[in-house]
Amino acid sequence: MEADVTQGRWISPEAGRTTVAEWAEQWFSAAESGWKPKTRHTYRSVLDRLVLAHLGRVQLAALRPIAVNKWVGTLSERLSPSQVRQAYRLLSQIMAAAVDNGMIPSSPCRRPRLPRIPEADPRILTxxxxxxxxxxxxxxxxxxxxxxxxxxxxxxxxxxxxxxxxxxxxxxxxxxxxxxxxxxxxxxxxxxxxxxxxxxxxxxxxxxxxxxxxxxxxxxxxxxxxxxxxxxxxxxxxxxxxxxxxxxxxxxxxxxxxxxxxxxxxxxxxxxxxxxxxxxxxxxxxxxxxxxxxxYARPVDGRDAEVARHLDKIGRARSGTQRARKARKVEE
Incomplete structure (x- = not known):
């Protein structure tokens, strides 16, 4: 403990006994002034429904990576991948702030296996x-x-x-x-x-x-x-x-x-x-x-065919040049 104090790594046990809900409310209150109204509303909703409802009573020091992984898995069973990822990002920010403020020595959010979001191409009109x-x-x-x-x-x-x-x-x-x-x-x-x-x-x-x-x-x-x-x-x-x-x-x-x-x-x-x-x-x-x-940006319809025609044109031109060179060599 003396070594940790000397090197600036000591964490008060009392800080770690703060619950996730108590710390999350402090973090939210300090950060919300810099957010847009829509962001504030979204974060508040995600925090209440998906984070605090599951992990709010857990003490900061008692929250382990395995518990975070289990929480992510539980959300993945009933929510879309984008909602799961949004909830995890929010918890990760809260835990990172806890580390920065000396509440816990390290974050329990350590790259769990998040559900993949299927890529959907936008509709490009003519x-x-x-x-x-x-x-x-x-x-x-x-x-x-x-x-x-x-x-x-x-x-x-x-x-x-x-x-x-x-x-x-x-x-x-x-x-x-x-x-x-x-x-x-x-x-x-x-x-x-x-x-x-x-x-x-x-x-x-x-x-x-x-x-x-x-x-x-x-x-x-x-x-x-x-x-x-x-x-x-x-x-x-x-x-x-x-x-x-x-x-x-x-x-x-x-x-x-x-x-x-x-x-x-x-x-x-x-x-x-x-x-x-x-x-x-x-x-x-x-x-x-x-x-x-x-x-956003996607290839405009027909451009791929234009590329193929252009490559065919330059390929034919190169082949024609090579044939002409061979013909000259034969004549010589």
Missing amino acids: VEQVGRITAHCTLGDRVLVLLLAYAGLRIGEALPLRRRHIDISGGRIVVAEAVSELPGGPVIDTPKSHQRRELAVPAFVLQLVREHFAALPDEPDAFAFPGRRKHTAERQQSYHGFRRRFNRAVTAAGLDGVTPHDLRATHASWVADTHGVLLAARRLGHANASVTTRH
């Missing part, structure tokens, strides 16, 4: 398919769909746009806010990762925005997509209302299973195909281009 969807939308919804497909906005970034965020004459749009749907109602905050960005928007989209704005209040702070009923006109329209209309338009267009988020992935693929993944990442607001390629 320009013609996006046009078929917008053909069945009212003007306001048509503008909204086109901003998702031709500017790569998240739906939560598009819904709270205000008139001052869209510069029609300058051809640019500013993404400065995002809305999250929470049990207590929608909350407007900064975009994901607090990233404010400006995007150039195609002229034909801006022309439709101009037509759409003609029927809205001419005020800088007026929402570009206000609530559709009189008593909701002073706030942004709800995601659920738009989603119902979007689903009807998708069905009317002869498509199936398309989501608003697929339009963001579609934009990423279009831009990556023509101008590279780095520009696609910047337009989507990703700090790392690997996120864009892993979750």
